[in-house]
Amino acid sequence: MHTLSYLNEKLSAWLAIAPMSIWVRLPRDRQFRLAYTVTPSAAVAFGTLLTAPATLPAHEQERYRYEEIEDKHLLRFFFAEEGQALIWLDSPSEAASTLTDDQWELLWLGLKLHLAEEAIASKNAEWSKLLAGIRSISGTLDTEAIIRDIIGNALSVIPAADAGLLHLYDPAIDRLVPKATVGFHDTLFKDFRLKIGESIAGKVFLDGQPRLYRSHPETTQAMRDISADNFHSLNHAKDLQNLNGLLCVPISIAEKRIGVLVLHQFHQDNEFTDYDLALLQGFADQTSVALQNAELYAETKQAYENMATLSAQLQARHDDLIKRNKIHESIKQMSLQNKDAATIVKALSRMTAKPIQFVDWLEEGHEAFAQLPYFNRDELHTLLAGRRHPLFVHLYSAGRADSEYCYLYPLINGSVLLGCLIIPSAKTGLSELARMTIEQGRSVLTLDLVKKQSISSVLYKRAHDLFQEVIGSKGNDLLERARTLGLVPHAHYLVVYAHLSHCHDLALLEANIHRLVNRWKRDFAPAQVLTYGFHNHVTLLLQMNGTEERKALSEQLQTAVEEWERAQEASLSIGVGSMIEGVEHLGKSFEEARKAAHYLAARNRSGVIHYADLGVNRLMLNQSQADIDAFVADVFAPFWAEPQKYQEWEHTLVTYIKCSQSPQQTARELHIHVNTLYQRLKKVEELLEIDLHRPEDLLKVQLACHLRYE
Known part of the structure; x- marks a missing residue:
């Protein structure tokens, strides 16, 4: 600003005129902007005047020129890379057209110095924002906060942008998903999902090439393949009718693309430049570093947590092993000392803090089963028959809303059920330590029962020998x-x-x-x-x-x-x-x-x-079953030769013997006339070649019927 004041003083001295206004237009500007004035009302009027014809190309090697527009006197200056500058004279002066070359050069150099000062200030702002981004990356691990700061910094150093959006790739759904926005409504996070290759952001993610668009038609054409749902979501978050430009760059970690960073222009007058695109890529690289740091931190934190968990598990396992050793030693001592089953079960109850019940399948009587709170003998036999592993049982009680649970641990020797343990349990089951304790105790109990059974077998043999000696x-x-x-x-x-x-x-x-x-x-x-x-x-x-x-x-x-x-x-x-x-x-x-x-x-x-x-x-008693069956077959053989023909005769004979050879009772039993009975019996005698009035034949038939149906 001091440079422009100096130029104003010089012009006032050279031309003896009222104060002036100085306007500049950088390559990114769509029109001239006021840089210095002491007459604001005149500046507004002149700004309106410059809206259309003020942007004029310079001839090759041309550095300045004098112009008149609608009776206004302008001193125009051209700079190859920096843009243009105008000095508007508030009062017309004939001397303005007679400035010497040295005076023109002084003005040109002064304006060039002012543009250089602006460029330096802009660069300083850029570096300040870049350094702020670097500090935020190293100063916090809040990924969302870092990303928002990076987008905000990018917007502040790229004046043509007034909104920003960061997409990250989600492999679970194979879509680009918004993770941070500036200038958009938060509804964008809910529904906006871009396919790879869809619209501008999808294409940049697909091929890794940055893209720049400076106008609404150009941007709209590039977004023509966006889906209807995504267009509606984006348009709802920000009116796309006002979209006048766009920058989009990829975000990568090494060779792997993880997302895209997009800046939008809705209301700014400036234009995006290639330098803006390169600058935005720098912010995207910052973003990738932030995300990588966050990922590494998350992995490190997870590894630390895993180590802490593993350490706790190892400590718990160590404590558990000590407890197991104590329990194993205690149970081993009980086994070596030949403790009875009741003592072993009592010790198991104390170790597990559970009221364990022991059922001796071989020796306990029905009165012992009647004292069980949950099961009777038949129920236990049904549940445990053929089972070698523990059974978890859910118990329902009539009239009670709550339920009970218990474990049944069978005591098995080969295929023989020797007994079982009944252990009350919570719905979640028994702890690992309790399971281990019961398993070891079950082995000792099984061994004790087998030992008792073996001793009993020896005693039975001795009792058998003694009894046989007595008789x-x-x-x-x-x-x-x-x-x-x-x-x-x-x-x-x-x-x-x-x-x-x-x-x-x-x-x-x-x-x-x-x-x-x-x-x-x-x-x-x-x-x-x-x-x-x-x-x-x-x-x-x-x-x-x-x-x-x-x-x-x-x-x-x-x-x-x-x-x-x-x-x-x-x-x-x-x-x-x-x-x-x-x-x-x-x-x-x-x-x-x-x-x-x-x-x-x-x-x-x-x-x-x-x-x-x-x-x-x-x-x-001294006859074998085969001899008895042979005798019966000999008597009934004629009937059995043709069973369909003689079935009625056989039934008549058997009923006659059953009724003690009483004709009247037999006839009533068969529902036939007595004469019919006599005729059947006559045929039976002829078929079997017997005489039912002869004692020997009658005894043979009676004995055969008795042995057959006895």
Whole structure:
């Protein structure tokens, strides 16, 4: 400004005129702008005058000229790179046209100095903004704030721009997405999504070439392929009708393009220049550095957080391993010290802070299952049959809004369910440490149960040998061995013999025998004197006091059979010998019970039968089932040769024998006349070659019918 004041003073001295106005037009300006005046009203009028014809080209090598426009006197100066300048004289003077060359040169140099000062000020502003951008990059890691500052700095040093927009590429949707704006409405962030290659920004991102547009038609033509939705979104954020120019440059990290930076001109009078494009690329490079720094910081922060998390996990794992070692050592000591199951379960409950319940499948009776809060015996068997891994159970209670949860841990030896642990749990399950504790405890409990079962098997073998010695002895040896078993010489005894069949898994058979022995010891105490299992049978010796006990015994045995059948693990055939007095007759009761049990087993039947109830079937005890089947087949063979033809005759004969050879009762049963019955029986006798009035033939038919349907 001091330079222009100096020129004003010089002109006033040379021409003796009133103060002047100085106007300049740089290459980016669309028209002249006022640089110096002391008469504002005249400057406004002159600015209106210069709107149309003031921009004139200079002739080659021309540096200044004198002009008159509508009685106005102008001194025009031309500068090759910097633009033009005008001095408007407020009062016309003839001397203006007679300025000497030195005076013209002084004015030209003064104006050139003023333009240089403006250029220097502009450059200083640019460098200030660039340095501010660099400081913001190094001074903060708030990416959004840095980007907004960079766009604002670009707008302040590129005067032709008055709005800015930064797009970043989102690989998840394969679109350019707005991340920061200046001069646009925030609705742009919601819907504006550019495809790669779409409109100006999409093309710059695609090929990496910066683009510059100086006019509305030129810009509109370049945006002609923008989608309708994106055009509507952009136009809603800023009226595109006023868009007069645009700069767009790529943002890259190394060779990878990550977005574009766009400056828009809506209301400025200046024009964009190639220098503006290069300057904007510098701001874009700043943006890439900021984004890269933010990315590196985020990665470093994430790595630090991961390290912290890993360190915490390692510490937790270390603490966990210490706890595991303590738990393992504690459980190992319990195993070495032969602690019983109750002690082990109590220790597990203390370690896990859970009220654990232990169910011994082999030894616990029904009264123990009745005390379980959630399950009965059959439910547990259904849930755990064939299962080796823990089961998480969601429990619903009628009349309660809340639910309960628990884990069932089966104790398995091969294919045999030995028992289970019931552990209350939260909905989220058990902790890892609790799981580990229970798993180790489960192994020790399983080992304890297997050990008990093995010891029991040895004891059963010993009891079997002793009992066989008793029933095989006589005289003094008998009395001595009876005392060994705690038998009273003249008491009343009864033997029960159970045969287990259809159980081909030897381990399961042994478990079933162990379970049956333990149940009978409980159910028949105190009458039970001796109970043991051997191979596939269980022997029970009871001391009896009367027939009433014998009746109760049958009911208890039948209940045991029914419950056993529900488990479907083995078929139970039970024989009961006669009640005897004196130990010398134990062998008789044992043989009777054994024969009765084998009678049922040979016919694939389960249940309970007393030897005394066998009746005529005693005669068949020593006969094989094959011999019995052959006898029945021999009697009924003529019927079976043509079953459709003789089915009615066979039914008549069987009904006749069933009705004790009563013609009237048989006729009623068959709903036929007695004479018709006689005719059928006559044909039956002819077919079977028998005479039903002959005792031998009648007995043969009766026996065959009995054996067939028995």
